[in-house]
Amino acid sequence: MREFIKDGQWDEDTLRNTTKDLVQLFRKLLIAGGEDSVQWITPFGFNAAWEAARLRNLEVEWVGLCWNRGRPRWSMHSVLVIHKAILSLDFLQKRGVALANRCYLCYTDGETLDHMFCDCDNTWQVWSFLFEVCGWTLQRVHGITDLIEQFTQHFQRQTTKKMARMIFTTSLYFLWWKRNNRLHDKCVREAKELAKCIF
Structure with a gap:
């Protein structure tokens, strides 16, 4: 995660080179002080985490x-x-x-x-x-x-x-x-x- 954070904010240059779904997931996360802690803006649930992290629209031709x-x-x-x-x-x-x-x-x-x-x-x-x-x-x-x-x-x-x-x-x-x-x-x-x- 450190690669995506610069001076306590999300590093926009690094985020531009990342997939769109991952960027949306990162933007939902608040950067808190301290050691690698994550705080969700919306209530945390396994379904929400799965929906935020899973890849979509990768259907193969077969x-x-x-x-x-x-x-x-x-x-x-x-x-x-x-x-x-x-x-x-x-x-x-x-x-x-x-x-x-x-x-x-x-x-x-x-x-x-x-x-x-x-x-x-x-x-x-x-x-x-x-x-x-x-x-x-x-x-x-x-x-x-x-x-x-x-x-x-x-x-x-x-x-x-x-x-x-x-x-x-x-x-x-x-x-x-x-x-x-x-x-x-x-x-x-x-x-x-x-x-x-x-x-």
Whole structure:
């Protein structure tokens, strides 16, 4: 806080270089004498503190693509995939778990999220089938970010918005489900069969 105070007053030059929400929060605080004490102009409450401190209007482009009202599990799974927080084999290896790293969808490459949901041949067949059924064009993607960009194009149009959301969340969830079936139950399901389950 000392960087923002000069001669017992708020330093306007420093505040100008700070975000607008933070400046409004600081202006509500009174500078009192003594060691780092804070006095609120309005009655203090946790709700007021949260509202004053939280960041607003930082919506990412994919937020509407993920949140499907009908299936919160699928939506949450999509968010975890985007944040690369799914327990894939490479994720577990980075945390010290000793496992052989191979993709259980194609059995050829190591299992990373980008490979499993974008680069894997079985996954590519699923995406190709779904895009073809919708009449959309699909360009080869090489990561989750590229995949989000492809879906965001269709999410912008009002006519395809619900379809893009449904296909995105459902596909990510069922691809992960297919991977887990192959890993744990040794159950093999072909890509076209899975794509028909999704659609």
